Amino acid sequence: MLCRKHWFYLIGNAVKFTDAGKISISATSETVGDHFVKITFLVKDTGIGIQQDKQDVLFQRFSQLDSSYTKRFAGTGLGLAISKKLVELMGGEIWFESEYGIGSCFGFSITAERIDH
Numbered sequence: 001m002l003c004r005k006h007w008f009y010l011i012g013n014a015v016k017f018t019d020a021g022k023i024s025i026s027a028t029s030e031t032v033g034d035h036f037v038k039i040t041f042l043v044k045d046t047g048i049g050i051q052q053d054k055q056d057v058l059f060q061r062f063s064q065l066d067s068s069y070t071k072r073f074a075g076t077g078l079g080l081a082i083s084k085k086l087v088e089l090m091g092g093e094i095w096f097e098s099e100y101g102i103g104s105c106f107g108f109s110i111t112a113e114r115i116d117h
Helices: 002-016 052-057 079-089
Strands: 023-032 036-045 093-099 103-113
Touching (some): 002 023, 079 103
Antiparallel strands (some): 036 103
16 A cells, blocks of 8 residues: 555656656566565656756655746645655665656665465
């Protein structure tokens, strides 16, 4: 259930910042040892991208890349910070790649105990 919450934050941001183009969502898994699986989730978009000089504050609480009065996109600046904290609490990692004007790719991975049916 925790995965679902930050999965939705990443998808919501992709939708919010992509006026035209496409968004792709994927999940892959890889066996780790005898009892664990590493699950990786990716959300790629062809949205506005993130300027290089603003990327270092992206996962900080209450940080918004556009804090001007006339900003186009609303939000509290908490979604990515919450996602990062939840992923880290599960022992995972979260990352992104972005090119301004081209788009972004956000991903996270967690390792979980494998359940055989």
